Amino acid sequence: MSAEEKKCPHCNGKLSKWQPPLEASWGTDIQLVCFNDECPYFVKGWEWMATKYQQKASYRYRYNPETGEEGPLPAWSAAAHKDRIVDDEE
Numbered sequence: 001m002s003a004e005e006k007k008c009p010h011c012n013g014k015l016s017k018w019q020p021p022l023e024a025s026w027g028t029d030i031q032l033v034c035f036n037d038e039c040p041y042f043v044k045g046w047e048w049m050a051t052k053y054q055q056k057a058s059y060r061y062r063y064n065p066e067t068g069e070e071g072p073l074p075a076w077s078a079a080a081h082k083d084r085i086v087d088d089e090e
């Protein structure tokens, strides 16, 4: 199964290739991230962070195709991280 076929387990949406910043703990490997703003994981994250931490923040589903590890990518706004999406034409 190629990385491209991996889908978000929360919304079944397409995952986008995302280049982590250098300071991120995942190294420089391309990560696959669900950037669907309607994704239940992302939508519920706002409520959860507000209730639990009084934070206006959420997180997106992230998958590391190199290691198979998955986890949250913290996002402080709906636009956060979108500037690092690696465009694959077509």
Ligand SMILES: [Zn+2]
Binding pocket: 008, 009, 010, 011, 012, 013, 034, 035, 036, 039, 040, 041, 061
């Ligand atoms: Zn999703």
